Amino acid sequence: MRAIALTWAHFKIGAMNELQYxxxxxxxxxxxxxxxxxxxxxxxxxxxxxxxxxxxxxxELLAVMGIHIGLGGFIRTWIQPNMQxxxxxxxxxxxxxxxxxxxxxxxxxxxxQFKIWHSVDFVIGAAVLxxxxxxxxxxxxxxxxxxxxxxxxxxxxxxYCAYFIVITMSFRVISLEDVMDLFNGVYETGRWPxxxxxxxxxxxxxxxxxxxxxxxxxxxxxxxxAGWRIVAVALAFGALLLLITRLVWVxxxxxxxxxxx
Amino acid sequence: MIRTTRFYGAQMRHALVGEMQYRTxxxxxxxxxxxxxxxxxxxxxxxxxxQGGAIGGYTAAAFTAYYIVWTLxxxxxxxxxxxxxxxxxxxxxxxxxxxxxxHPFHRDLAWFAGTKFLWILLWxxxxxxxxxxxxxxxxxxxxxxxxxxxxxxxxFVVRFLILYLMxxxxxxxxxxxxxxxxxxxxxxxxxxxLVPLSVMPSWVQSLAAWxxxxxxxxxPIETLIGRLDNGDILFGMFMQLAWVGILGVSxxxxxxxxxxxxxxxxx
Numbered sequence: 001m002r003a004i005a006l007t008w009a010h011f012k013i014g015a016m017n018e019l020q021y022x023x024x025x026x027x028x029x030x031x032x033x034x035x036x037x038x039x040x041x042x043x044x045x046x047x048x049x050x051x052x053x054x055x056x057x058x059x060e061l062l063a064v065m066g067i068h069i070g071l072g073g074f075i076r077t078w079i080q081p082n083m084q085x086x087x088x089x090x091x092x093x094x095x096x097x098x099x100x101x102x103x104x105x106x107x108x109x110x111x112x113q114f115k116i117w118h119s120v121d122f123v124i125g126a127a128v129l130x131x132x133x134x135x136x137x138x139x140x141x142x143x144x145x146x147x148x149x150x151x152x153x154x155x156x157x158x159x160y161c162a163y164f165i166v167i168t169m170s171f172r173v174i175s176l177e178d179v180m181d182l183f184n185g186v187y188e189t190g191r192w193p194x195x196x197x198x199x200x201x202x203x204x205x206x207x208x209x210x211x212x213x214x215x216x217x218x219x220x221x222x223x224x225x226a227g228w229r230i231v232a233v234a235l236a237f238g239a240l241l242l243l244i245t246r247l248v249w250v251x252x253x254x255x256x257x258x259x260x261x
Numbered sequence: 262m263i264r265t266t267r268f269y270g271a272q273m274r275h276a277l278v279g280e281m282q283y284r285t286x287x288x289x290x291x292x293x294x295x296x297x298x299x300x301x302x303x304x305x306x307x308x309x310x311x312q313g314g315a316i317g318g319y320t321a322a323a324f325t326a327y328y329i330v331w332t333l334x335x336x337x338x339x340x341x342x343x344x345x346x347x348x349x350x351x352x353x354x355x356x357x358x359x360x361x362x363x364h365p366f367h368r369d370l371a372w373f374a375g376t377k378f379l380w381i382l383l384w385x386x387x388x389x390x391x392x393x394x395x396x397x398x399x400x401x402x403x404x405x406x407x408x409x410x411x412x413x414x415x416x417f418v419v420r421f422l423i424l425y426l427m428x429x430x431x432x433x434x435x436x437x438x439x440x441x442x443x444x445x446x447x448x449x450x451x452x453x454x455l456v457p458l459s460v461m462p463s464w465v466q467s468l469a470a471w472x473x474x475x476x477x478x479x480x481p482i483e484t485l486i487g488r489l490d491n492g493d494i495l496f497g498m499f500m501q502l503a504w505v506g507i508l509g510v511s512x513x514x515x516x517x518x519x520x521x522x523x524x525x526x527x528x
Binding site: 023026027030031034035037038041042045046048049050052053054178179181182184185186188189191192196197198201 | 300303304311312436438439443446460
């Protein structure tokens with residue numbers, strides 16, 4: 001209960017801060033529009049040469065793209081700004097102050113920043129997904145919608161875990177900014193269903209950076225390719241990942257030595 | 262002339278030695294770059310195979326060769342991002358460059374040129390792994406290899422000039438990022454970075470012919486993978502030089518106006 005109140009308070013501060021810079025909203029709108037346009041061009045180009053990509057039809061790929069854009073918005077609104085802040089704090093020695101606060105430190109470092117303008121991508125992603133579903137034409141029942149909601153939330157949490165584990169390493173290796181770039185590079189692969197990739201890459205995108213669970217499988221639940229068994233696997237793997245994240249955090253925190261005065 | 266050459270030599274060595282200290286970071290960046298072409302490669306190879314052979318004249322193996330060479334061309338093409346100008350101007354950091362005897366452009370160009378040697382070095386193991394994993398079709402002639410070794414440098418200069426020219430916009434507004442994104446997206450589509458232009462509709466190809474982008478991406482790649490005859494290769498060199506001339510003169514003119522607008526406070 002306290003965690004929710006705390007998150008809400010931080011969210012409000014973040015939003016109020018960003019609301020001072022309203023023109024940033026329009027700049028973000030152009031950025032997102034350009035990204036959407038190039039993504040659509042790629043899909044149009046692919047389907048001007050073929051009917052299906054490894055068994056995925058155009059609306060199915062659009063659904064994948066919609067989820068990818070929406071999740072990207074979620075990452076840039078919430079996950080990435082917080083992770084960036086941890087890196088800065090560790091480097092500049094401000095991290096000690098976080099640890100001194102009377103709240104669980106993992107919770108605290110995960111909710112300090114919200115870049116609300118990036119949630120434009122969340123809206124755009126939802127719109128693309130909605131359009132894709134109308135094109136798909138198969139009726140989506142309550143259970144499909146439920147499965148989708150479950151898998152996509154678990155997927156978002158898994159992405160958080162993957163980021164958080166890497167950032168926790170920053171207690172020992174400071175120069176991790178390049179790792180963030182690497183992450184962004186990997187995230188782009190999620191624009192296409194992971195089933196088209198060679199086995200080694202698919203394995204990596206399933207278990208190391210779980211884009212398979214976060215993007216591809218949710219899309220599969222909507223086009224009725226995935227059954228409840230996969231939903232269960234996703235839930236179990238998500239829970240495991242959360243546990244691992246907590247363990248990595250706790251063990252690394254013990255090794256943390258403040259760099260500040 | 263001799264002074265300029267010596268300056269470039271010194272600055273390039275300086276850059277190389279400096280960047281060598283961060284070779285792990287550079288390697289990670291290079292690995293990060295790999296995901297983009299691997300995605301394109303997988304998608305287009307799969308389409309070429311499902312369509313029974315070739316798309317836009319590219320077979321699956323030719324696509325593979327295209328995107329493997331792409332990785333080196335991408336590293337060679339890294340140039341000063343226009344966003345740096347935001348920082349230089351907002352923080353007044355440009356002042357320290359202006360009091361130095363060499364023009365900032367030469368400092369920046371020489372710096373980036375110097376780092377290319379590190380990129381080439383780091384790229385070699387990457388290329389070996391990619392070649393063993395994806396099996397490209399690649400058998401260049403001596404002329405193509407030598408031309409490639411030249412045109413990746415001139416392609417770099419063209420792209421460097423484009424981005425530098427874009428950076429000049431920040432002398433008028435520090436909120437130019439939307440414009441940068443539009444140009445970068447245009448480059449993605451019209452340079453051959455996303456796909457070889459022959460896969461695109463013909464009107465896109467004719468549009469691209471009038472722009473500098475394809476001479477920085479597609480042309481160097483196709484020089485090596487044997488899609489161009491010797492005449493095309495020489496014509497491409499001419500086009501690169503022509504664009505260096507056009508962009509270089511424009512930059513010189515814009516710089517003169519832009520720098521008058523610059524005032525710095527403090528430090």
